[in-house]
Amino acid sequence: MVAMLKLALRDIKAGFGRWMSIFIITALGMGFMVGLSECQPSMLRSYGEYLEKTALFDWRAISNVGFDENDAEEIASVRGIRACEGAIQLDALCIGDGGSDEVMRFHSLTENVNRVHLLYGRMPASPDECLADSKRYGEADLGSKVRISESNEPERLDNFLRREYTVVGVCESPIYIHWERGNTSLGSGTVRNFIFIPREGFKLERFTELYIKLETEAEIYSESYDRILRITERRFRDYADTMLREKFDEYVASGGEVPEGVDGPEFYLMSRKQNLGYAGFENDTGIVTGVAKVFPVFFFLVAALVAITTVTRLVEEQRTELGILMATGYSGAAIALRFLIYTALASLGGCITGFIAGSAAVPWIIWKVYSMVYKFGELRYSVDWTLGGAVTAVYVLMSCAASLWAVRSSLLATPAELLLPKPPKSGKRVALERAAWLWNRLDPSKRASVRNLFLYKQRLFMMVLGISGCVALMVAGGGISDTIRGIAGEQFEKVSLYQYVITLTKPVDGSLIAELKAAAGGGLMLCEPVYEGAMEIEVGETVKSVTVVAAEREDSLDGLVDFHSGSRKLMSPKKGEALICAKLAESLSISIGDTITLFDGDRNALTVRVSGIFDNYFFNYIFISESTLKDQWGEAPEMKTIYARETPGSDIHAVAAKLLDCGGVLTVTVSDDVRGRVDSMLRSMDYIVWFTIICSAALSFTVLYNLTNINILERIREIATVKVLGFRKNETNAFVFAENLALTALGTLFGLPLGTVLHSTVIDKINIDLIHFDLYIAPKSYISAVFFTFLFVIAVDAFMALRLEKIHMAEALKSKE
């Protein structure tokens, strides 16, 4: 045992590079796999803990008449509510760097909800101090001033205590983890940065909004959290409605001043799911996990094969010594132990290194990549010990099995057989030789290459596997990018044709549409009110939240939403019918003709027959007809949403700002902005794809290097001989590397279809709840996969050509070892 350990250590020392190749490939595979699969858990953990620490709101209530201290206290006493705190949010034009105006969103500092995360400086101590947005401000900006522009309307200016606020700190806020800061009715229409000031910094008497924290320990993004939101919504809304109306009446009765255009209190609730950051974070981070689920298989195979070839070569080199050992009476098992120790040390070492490095580096890299879009707090690692342990066990067992496989024939041989040098592999004819017209045209050195391909079967198999794996990974990587890239275009150019989704404070009435059109000044081509409601669909055990949309007439949505399935147009839903999106149909296995039941927050049921499944990529939508609602619920639904399409050539954001300024408009969502967000997310996706490609390239590089290296070692006499015969440099290279190129071509041939399959598997595994993917791989991805693979091979060959150059011709004359 000790003797074998010593021998194994000597083997490692003698061919350290070779041993390292097993080590490295195991480390790569392990690190890549564990690292990637720890990414999403780590990021969700970081986010969860961040939200815990900063107490992000669960509900946000806003009202056209505002709130006071008492409202907050009363709501806080409702069952299931932990805290309720009043706050002020007000946009203002501020003087920007170049003197031009830009919109800042001012918030009052709150204590129990939405606590800011201070990065530099201190909290404001007086009403004229503020905290500034870390997206733009840094430590150097402490002491600078945020100046409110005089070009704001006077009423708005009156709401601020000062014209200047001194930056005493720089912070992050849980409301703003996404790099976008939101839209506004002022200026350009987009908010540049947020600013937090003390409550006393505003001159407003009443709060503009209430932030509510629920009594729940439910984890973020869990189904139980969604349930709690749904349960609390109605209870809370009813309570607030009655309470606020009473208070408002009291207020008016006691001679309170009623703001212009207000004829009664309106109250709106928004959950954190409407927060840009919270809404996108889970889906956007899910992509990495999908990728992590597929690649390990490839890594396992390659690691096993590298172990086999390496040990095979090792056994061949130690042939005589093995014979002596056997002759001295060591058992086969003892000798096998030597090689088991050799590979076990490599794979165990690789696994541990890979686990540590992968767990530390990969989530960190991905975190940095995502921080271009989502930035908050610090990364909290979520280390998956179970996965690490399981993978280690599999790797070690597998590499040991591989080394046993490699020594098996030597162990079966008698010591005498081992003591004789191994006869060189005998040449073999190949099937191609029957094609005489082609064969006779081949140069003898080409013929040798062709025969070599089939003579060294293990190498043939490994090369093809390695290369096809490399091609497949790149096709899949590129394909993932193509597929994700494609959906934004599909959604916003072919399905959702509307540019604006306008939500209203009260149901639409006859004049509003005309008002909006007038405000937009010809900027709106189409403008249709719809009912949009969150409902649950239940199929078996699964419950899913969906957005149900109902339009007035059958042709209401023409030009706003295009219902199609592939190239086939679908009819708008009639009474009792529903069009459901492809993702829902797929995940709940619903088909056309099925009857489905939908429930609203009060568990009112709605039963509809599926009349079509339409292509849709973002969010889960069900479209029904207004008449269905009237029919089953006995009343017309409240149409509080408007879909509108812009006139070509109009200034989209300017129109949005004007719309937002109209009475009765609560929010305006611009499709171009959503698309921009998706695109910016995609840009960071590209880094992940590149990361994958580089990792697989490193892997195939190691394989290629390992194989070519062994090939050269095995054929060193042959190579020296042709050099003596007078082969020129390029001829010698061709003699050795033609096989690599042929095997690469063969590997590519297998790799392209393999990549297509791999791509669909990965996309299938990504399976993000709210996104539907259409499989698509651009020709460019196929081409570049082939191109890069050949580039890798040529690079390895070029490097190995230096090795050939160094082979001394005198080797050919030396006696056989």
Add this chain to the structure above:
Amino acid sequence: MAFVEFRDVKKVYDMSPVRIEALSGVNFVIEKGEICVIVGASGAGKTTLLNILGGMDFLTSGSVTLDGKRISDYDKRSLTEYRRLDVGFVFQFYNLIPNLTAVENVEIAARLCREPMDSHTVLQKVGLGDRCDNFPAQLSGGEQQRVAIARAIVKRPKLILCDEPTGALDYNTGKTVLQFLQDTAKREGMTAVIITHNTAITAMADRVISLRSGKVDRVTLNEKPARADELEW
């Protein structure tokens, strides 16, 4: 001027801290069409000398000329061309390419020069006309060495160099192979240099050069060289 001329050839292997002088001032000539046998004890520098003459290694000082050209001045590239066109090698362990048949092994060398002989004909000449399509592993050692000789002469080289061509062969086979070498060289008018440990072989040579510790000890000219198959050892 002689066909081959070594003048003051020195070869030093600098393996610091030691310097091994494998050749320390070698002078000799070989005339065109001669069969020259080089003998000497192990470590005398025979292989080193042959490597230099064959363009496989550089010398440290001195000069080597072949057919009026100073090959000792050649760079790596010209040496490749020189080996390709002017030199045929026969190795102790044949060094055939295992994955090529006999005729293909000859053919691979034939393709390298401008006016080669026909590969099949050459194999016939060495008595292997019916074994053309066999792989090396299917041939005996002697047969393999004859293929190797065929591979060396197919290029019509100016010079055939053999390092212990019979070293791995039994007595009779060794003699047959030498006979082939002798016949071919005489018939084609090629100059052949044969290295051997076996002093009995010197009888078949026109010229015998004895090396001792990197120096030419003695040069003997045979007026009447014996036929190789009449040698006894």
